[in-house]
Structures are given as structure tokens and as C-alpha cells.
Amino acid sequence: MTDFLVIVALAAGGAALVGLPAALAVRALRRRSVALSLFAVAALAVAAMAAGTVAVAQAMFLSGHDLGVVMAVVAVSGTVSLAAALLFGRRIAAGSRELARAARTVGSEGGFLAPTEPPTAELAALSRALEETSARLAQARERERALDASRRELIAGISHDLRTPLAGLRAMAEALEDGVAEDTARYHARMRTEVDRLAAMVDDLFELSRIQAGALALSFSRVSVYDLVDDALAGAGPLARASGVRLVDGGVVPLPVRVDAQQMTRVLGNLLVNAIRATPADGTVAVSARQEAGRVVLSVEDGCGGIPPEDLPRVFDTGWRGGSARTPRSDGAGGAGLGLAIVRGIVEAHQGRATVHNAGAGCRFEIVLPAAPAAGRAQGEPATG
Structure with missing residues (x-):
């Protein structure tokens, strides 16, 4: 030893x-x-x-x-x-x-060019991580390009929409100032209409900016979709009658949801106004509500003739207007392409989603919301967006 x-x-x-x-x-x-x-x-x-x-x-x-x-x-x-x-x-x-x-190719236009056979498991894992990072950067770059294009389109559309009423207001103001207006009451009424249109446009811009900044404050309460649809139909009724469009009940089930009632009424109102303006006279706009896989689905179906398939992914983009059926008319109807973007922002703030697809003689907009918990249970509110 x-x-x-x-x-x-x-x-x-x-x-x-x-x-x-x-x-x-x-x-x-x-x-x-x-x-x-x-x-x-x-x-x-x-x-x-x-x-x-x-x-x-x-x-x-x-x-x-x-x-x-x-x-x-x-x-x-x-x-x-x-x-x-x-x-x-x-x-x-x-x-x-x-x-x-x-x-060095991470973030480049061509994307990350991974080595063929890394000699160790650690280098192989690092290569996969770089490849995933490059893919995320490419996606972010595409989103930035789309956002930039959407922003340029929005600015161009807003500039056009502001120029027309402002030019009209200036002409009417000059006519009143020079005393050449024969019917001053009609001029004043028209000026009031144009001012209201400009105010609505500014309100939409402000609301959209709050949504995109994540500053939209929501006040949740338990309500029935029947009441939400009823309020929205009441608000859109005059426009439908003036346009010769019929509002029909596509089947509204009184399901409970936990939402900000005011904001959700605005969502349905925007969808209804958009559908009415896109539907020709004597056409119909149907509103429905159903339960599907534990969620509540609100639908607004119009008779616009359909949206081109290549435009469907852009419908809720800021500034999108689509074809002539959804372009603001010469009478001042329509907006700057902000209504559907606001719809998507409010719905996503409720932890829901907004979709659209062609159906029948037009297209169907659907709002999917979480169903309200059963009464008496602890209810956690969705995060505000």
C-alpha cells in the first residue's frame, strides 16, 4: 500500500x-x-x-x-x-x-446564408439562432415597408380629402364675404356639413393614433350582443333609408360579452356605415350574431359585389379604400379609409380579431370576441390595447 x-x-x-x-x-x-x-x-x-x-x-x-x-x-x-x-x-x-x-449576412436583402455543416453542436445551434434572427429581421423589414406604404397612402388620401372640403369652404366664405351668395342659408348649411365632415375625419385620426399608441382606455361591462346590435342599427338607420338600403336581421342570438359597450357600438357602426355605402340601392345589409367554439361572432354582410382576392389581406390596413364601390363619393360620403383600421384596433384591444371574406353577392365582415364568463365567476378583464 x-x-x-x-x-x-x-x-x-x-x-x-x-x-x-x-x-x-x-x-x-x-x-x-x-x-x-x-x-x-x-x-x-x-x-x-x-x-x-x-x-x-x-x-x-x-x-x-x-x-x-x-x-x-x-x-x-x-x-x-x-x-x-x-x-x-x-x-x-x-x-x-x-x-x-x-x-454578416444577417439582415441583408438576401437573408442569412447558413454554413453547410457546422463542426460542433454549439456552432450548429448558433447558426440556427442566427437564421431565425435573420428571418425575424426580414419580417420586421417587410412590416416596416408595408407600414411606410400605408402611411404614404394615408397621407395622400387625407390630403385629398382635406383639400376638397377646404376649397369648398373657402369658395363659400368668399362668396358670402363678397355678398354674391343668393341663398345664404344654403351656404351656411353646406359649410356646417363640410365642417362636420372635417371634424369627423380629425376625430378618426385622433382615435387611430390612440389605438396605435396603445393608449386606448376601455371600460368593460357585461352586455348582450343583442343590445349592441340594436344600438348600432338605430344609429345607421337614417343613412340606410337615405341610401335605399334595407337592414335585415340575419339571426342575432342574445349572447353575453364583456366589452366596452361604447367602443363596440362604434365598431358595429363603422361596419354598418361601410356596408351601406358599398351596397347599391335596393340592396340589403344583414347583421347576425352566433356562438362558435366558446366565442361570440358578430357578422355584417353587404351587397358590394365582393372584394378582389388580392385586396382582402389589406382591407383593415390604414388608408385602404379598395375599388370604386368603397371610394368616397362626390357628395362627401365616405372617409379617409380609417374606419376599418379603427375597427381592427378596437377589436384587438378586446382580445378579439376582425376578418373579412367574400360571401354571396358581397362580403362578410366578422368580429370574433371572447364570450363573457358565467355570472358569479371571477372575471378577469382583457388587457387594453
Whole structure:
């Protein structure tokens, strides 16, 4: 037992004598190439093993031949180990350089060009992470481009919509000022109409800015969709009669929802006004409500003739107006393409979603809302948007 402990002590002493300086060298090289660092670590292991082996062999008083054999084995094993470490280190270094070159393509127009075969699992995981990051950046860039295009379209539309009533107001004001207006009461009524139109446009812009800034404050209460639809129909009734459009009941089930009643009435009102203006005279606009998979679905179906499939994904974009059926008319009806964007913003603030698809002779707008919890249960309110 004593001889065994002596051998262990000699091996440990020889390994420590060579290993400590080698460990300091490895620490000094920690910021250098990964190939050099791996070679240094392998050299540390080989040197420590060789020193311990030689110390023990000499202490065992081996013959010169046996000692030479031991030294040869140690030398060959160490050389092979160092060569393998060097080759593997160079491979990892090459893979790291290739990944570094590929990382420079993150966020580029062409996207991330991942290396074919990363040499280690860690580099492969890093490559996948960079690929996912590049995809997210590409998506963000596309969203930014779409938003920028939508913003330019909105500004152009708002500028056009503001120019027409402002020009009319200026002409009527000049006519009144010069005393050439024959029917001043008609001029005043027309000026009031144009001012109301401008005020509504400004209100829509302000509401949309609050929605996009996440500053829309909601006051939730438990209401029936029957009451929401009834209020919206009452508000849209005069416009429907003036346009010769019939509002029909498509089947409204009195389901409970927990919403901001005022904002949700505005959503339905916007959809109804949009549907009425898009539907020709003698057409119909149907309103319905149903329960589907634990959620409440409100639908407004018009007779607009349908929306081109390529325009369907843009219907709720800010400033979208679509074809002539949904373009503001010369009589001042219509808006700046903000109504449907406001609809989507308010619905999403209620943790719902707004969709549209062609159906029958027109299109159907659907608002999907969470159903209200059963009475008496703890009710958590959706986060405001």
C-alpha cells in the first residue's frame, strides 16, 4: 500500500510540475484562436501525463530498455494526441470563421446564408439562432415597408380629402364675404356639413393614433350582443333609408360579452356605415350574431359585389379604400379609409380579431370576441390595447 501511495505521489508531483506552467500558458492563450487554445489544452494534458509517467518509471528502477519503451510509448501517444487536437481545433476554427462570415449576412436583402455543416453542436445551434434572427429581421423589414406604404397612402388620401372640403369652404366664405351668395342659408348649411365632415375625419385620426399608441382606455361591462346590435342599427338607420338600403336581421342570438359597450357600438357602426355605402340601392345589409367554439361572432354582410382576392389581406390596413364601390363619393360620403383600421384596433384591444371574406353577392365582415364568463365567476378583464 505504501508503494502504491508513493507511485501516486510521484505521478501527481510530476504532473503538477509540468502542468502548472502549461495551465498558465493556456490561460494566456484564452483570447487567441480556438485552434491554438485546443492545442494548448491537449498539450497540457499530454505533458502532465508524460511527466507523471516518466517520474513513476524512473522511481521504479526499470531497465534502460524498459524505460526506453515507456518513453517511446509516451512520445508516440502524445504526438498522436497533439496532432488530433490540432486537426480538430483547425476544423472548429474554420467552422467559426465560416459562421462569422455568414453572420454578416444577417439582415441583408438576401437573408442569412447558413454554413453547410457546422463542426460542433454549439456552432450548429448558433447558426440556427442566427437564421431565425435573420428571418425575424426580414419580417420586421417587410412590416416596416408595408407600414411606410400605408402611411404614404394615408397621407395622400387625407390630403385629398382635406383639400376638397377646404376649397369648398373657402369658395363659400368668399362668396358670402363678397355678398354674391343668393341663398345664404344654403351656404351656411353646406359649410356646417363640410365642417362636420372635417371634424369627423380629425376625430378618426385622433382615435387611430390612440389605438396605435396603445393608449386606448376601455371600460368593460357585461352586455348582450343583442343590445349592441340594436344600438348600432338605430344609429345607421337614417343613412340606410337615405341610401335605399334595407337592414335585415340575419339571426342575432342574445349572447353575453364583456366589452366596452361604447367602443363596440362604434365598431358595429363603422361596419354598418361601410356596408351601406358599398351596397347599391335596393340592396340589403344583414347583421347576425352566433356562438362558435366558446366565442361570440358578430357578422355584417353587404351587397358590394365582393372584394378582389388580392385586396382582402389589406382591407383593415390604414388608408385602404379598395375599388370604386368603397371610394368616397362626390357628395362627401365616405372617409379617409380609417374606419376599418379603427375597427381592427378596437377589436384587438378586446382580445378579439376582425376578418373579412367574400360571401354571396358581397362580403362578410366578422368580429370574433371572447364570450363573457358565467355570472358569479371571477372575471378577469382583457388587457387594453
